[in-house]
Amino acid sequence: MQKAFGIHCRTLFLHKPTTAQMKTHLLLLLALVLATACVSPNQPIRLQGTAQGTYYSIAYLDPQNRDLQPQIDSLLNDFDLTASLWVENSLIRRVNRQEKVCPNAIFEKLLSQSLLIEEYTQGAFNCKIGSLVNLYGFGFKNREDITPQQIDSLLNLIHHGECTISGTPPTVILSEGIELDFNAIAQGYAVDLLAAMLESYGINNYLIDVGGEVIAKGTKNDGNSWTVGIERPAENKYSSPEIETAIMLSNQAIVTSGNYRKYYEKDGVRYSHTIDPNTGRPVNHSLLSVSVVSSTATYADAMATAFMVMGLEKSLQFIHDHPENPDIQAVFFIYDNHGNYKTHATPEFKKLIK
Numbered sequence: 001m002q003k004a005f006g007i008h009c010r011t012l013f014l015h016k017p018t019t020a021q022m023k024t025h026l027l028l029l030l031a032l033v034l035a036t037a038c039v040s041p042n043q044p045i046r047l048q049g050t051a052q053g054t055y056y057s058i059a060y061l062d063p064q065n066r067d068l069q070p071q072i073d074s075l076l077n078d079f080d081l082t083a084s085l086w087v088e089n090s091l092i093r094r095v096n097r098q099e100k101v102c103p104n105a106i107f108e109k110l111l112s113q114s115l116l117i118e119e120y121t122q123g124a125f126n127c128k129i130g131s132l133v134n135l136y137g138f139g140f141k142n143r144e145d146i147t148p149q150q151i152d153s154l155l156n157l158i159h160h161g162e163c164t165i166s167g168t169p170p171t172v173i174l175s176e177g178i179e180l181d182f183n184a185i186a187q188g189y190a191v192d193l194l195a196a197m198l199e200s201y202g203i204n205n206y207l208i209d210v211g212g213e214v215i216a217k218g219t220k221n222d223g224n225s226w227t228v229g230i231e232r233p234a235e236n237k238y239s240s241p242e243i244e245t246a247i248m249l250s251n252q253a254i255v256t257s258g259n260y261r262k263y264y265e266k267d268g269v270r271y272s273h274t275i276d277p278n279t280g281r282p283v284n285h286s287l288l289s290v291s292v293v294s295s296t297a298t299y300a301d302a303m304a305t306a307f308m309v310m311g312l313e314k315s316l317q318f319i320h321d322h323p324e325n326p327d328i329q330a331v332f333f334i335y336d337n338h339g340n341y342k343t344h345a346t347p348e349f350k351k352l353i354k
């Protein structure tokens with residue numbers, strides 16, 4: 001379009017125009033400038049910062065060129081004051097201390113979505129797992145020497161305990177002995193909230209990345225879909241990230257859950273930060289990481305964690321058993337029986353690969 005605009009300009013002024021012709025030319029020129037402005041918006045605005053103990057990187061096309069960094073930082077800060085286990089007086093920490101707490105909209109949504117996904121995944125995802133996560137030392141407490149009795153008694157509390165909201169004014173009620181942990185879904189929800197905020201400003205072309213959890217909408221300024229790289233599972237937490245494959249993303253989110261960055265080693269055994277709520281133990285199978293594409297980052301985040309618990313075979317069975325839900329596309333990174341590194345992508349996921 002820009003090229004066509006250039007040719008028109010040159011042909012318009014090949015001869016000396018009369019005043020009437022000049023007016024017509026100016027009108028034509030104005031129309032062309034407007035048309036060009038419509039199809040070729042400004043360069044994307046790129047913002048970067050830190051939040052939730054990680055980075056964020058956001059690009060969006062805004063004909064008004066607004067700098068929304070203060071609004072973004074404020075949203076992420078409010079989010080941490082609700083859902084972060086690392087903020088001493090966050091709402092979730094106060095709930096875990098059995099304080100009487102009135103929930104806000106962010107807390108309500110995180111809880112309701114977590115409970116729905118717990119049911120949907122038959123307990124592979126469980127936001128009441130906090131005390132077990134702390135026991136293994138992935139949370140903010142120090143690791144302890146763990147006995148099977150400790151695990152069993154915590155599992156018993158987790159399976160029978162509940163978290164509800166009731167009363168006037170509404171209060172969060174958490175069974176004693178259990179602790180909430182929204183880490184497996186919170187970052188995804190923060191990404192969706194940022195997307196909703198950009199859309200409230202009329203911005204419909206954007207790429208949001210909070211610590212590798214990504215949502216893309218619309219297109220880049222050249223009209224092409226946004227491209228997102230998927231990290232190959234690293235050998236250990238110190239290895240530098242390498243891109244395995246790139247996918248085209250539009251109106252979708254992609255979230256990766258893996259065992260290769262967050263784990264600890266004791267007596268030569270690697271303990272993952274993902275806990276299987278059925279056994280109460282860190283998951284230990286050949287699935288190294290899974291990337292899930294879905295319409296929301298909240299859902300992709302929660303399902304990626306649930307798939308890490310299920311492992312490859314059960315995850316594929318789960319996707320197969322839910323044909324009513326086309327909203328899960330995934331690629332799994334595994335070590336096969338011979339120690340060879342392999343990927344397994346669902347057919348819909350393959351279509352996204354660049």
Ligand code: AMP
Nearest residue numbers: 124125126127183184257273274275305
């Ligand atoms: P993600 O990186 O999204 O898979 O989230 C992992 C984090 O979620 C862990 O560090 C724990 O805080 C928490 N978590 C571990 N296991 C589970 C589980 N089965 N269900 C829900 N949250 C979990």
Ligand code: MG
Nearest residue numbers: 184301302305
């Ligand atoms: Mg997750």
